[in-house]
Amino acid sequence: GDERLNYVGFSYGTYIGALYAEMYPENTRALVLDGAVQTERDVVSEAVEQTGGLQTSWEAFVAFCLDRAEPCPFTGTDSALREMEGILDDIDAEPLRVADRTLDRDRFLDLLRGALYTETLWYDTAGLLARLAEGERDDFVHDYLLGLLRRDGDETPGMEESAHLAVRCADHAAPTDVRDYQEGAIRATRLSPLFGGDEVWRKLPCAYWPETEIAPIGVTAPMAPPILVVGTLGDPATPYTWAREMADRLATATLLTYEGGGHTAYAKGHPCVNEAVDAYLLRGELPEEGTVCPTGS
Structure with missing residues (x-):
């Protein structure tokens, strides 16, 4: 029954919100677009850029670990990758057992990727890696990994991933030559030797996807009221550059930057962002253009 829409969209919700502002500016009051996605480039380019964002998040986590976590398994930023590979080699040699599940290297990296999404998990994630580096597989390791599995799990296994893939394939242009995905995976691995080309290979089904109506691109919403875009420098899922692109493209947008990590920033315990x-949302007061909220604030 509201006369105009008040909306907070996270991740893919940023595209929905931007498209609404383009189509129905007269019905729009306040839109917050946090963790911007992009649909302007093909699915391989998107996955390569996302891998770059994941690497930025990993580097932010390493810096956090070295500066603030105790214990931390890393001795320096230059040695962190080698030391992380040592932990993964141990998991290769003896996979982890959590409840009734076996975690190999790839599944463990998936859970690590998921932990990077939530900055408040970073301290305990550092403790997990420190224990594993020492060869410990104690109750903390088991219980923390079980918690990550529960956070990551679908009620129906594969359902969420399938829906996510369907939306990505439908919204983006997609190469049909497998060699394009192979080349993209090579580029992604150069950007992130730790996470490699997984993000690209996850999109390979898009090469065989049936033709769909082309999703709208180039959304500028020139008639919309002021819009607030929020971007996180260390976002592992939606790179900060996408937030900057969306803010530049939307005619009435202002960009608010959070310097920390995690996927999206609002309602995550960051007072500066929340305020x-x-x-x-409440009073229509936008932050000054260029406002930056420091890590943890």
Whole structure:
């Protein structure tokens, strides 16, 4: 029954919100677009860029670990990859057992990727890696990994991933030559030797996807009221460059930057971000262009 829409969209919700502002500017009051996605480039290019964002998040986590976590398994930023590979080699030699599941290297990296999504998990994630580096597989290791599995799990296994893939394939242009995906995976591995080309290979089904209506691109929403875009420098899922692109493209947008990590920033316990977004939603007061909220604030 509201006369105009007040909306907070996270991740893919940023595309929905931007498209609404383009189509129905007269029905729009306040839109917060946090963790911007991009649909302008093909699915391989998107996955390569996402891998770059994942690497940025990993580097932010390493810096956090070295500066603030105790214990931390790393001795320096230059040695962190080698030391992480040592942990993964141990998991290769003896996979982890968690409840009734076996975690090999690839599944463990998936859980690590998921842990990077939530900055408040970083301290305990550092403790997990420190224990594994020492060869410990104690109750903390078991219980923490079980918690990550539960956070990551679908009620129906594969359902969420299937829906995610369907949306990505439908929204993006997609090469049909497998060699394009192979080349993309090579580029992604150069960007992130730790996570490699997985993000690209996950999109390979798009090469065989049936033709669908082309999703709208180039959305600028020139008639919309002021819009607030929120971007996180260390976002592992939606790279900060995408937030900057969306803010530049939307005619009435202002960009608010969070310097920390994690996927999206609003309502994640960051007072600076929360206060700025709340002021916009409640009173229509935008932060000054170029406002940056430091890590943890």
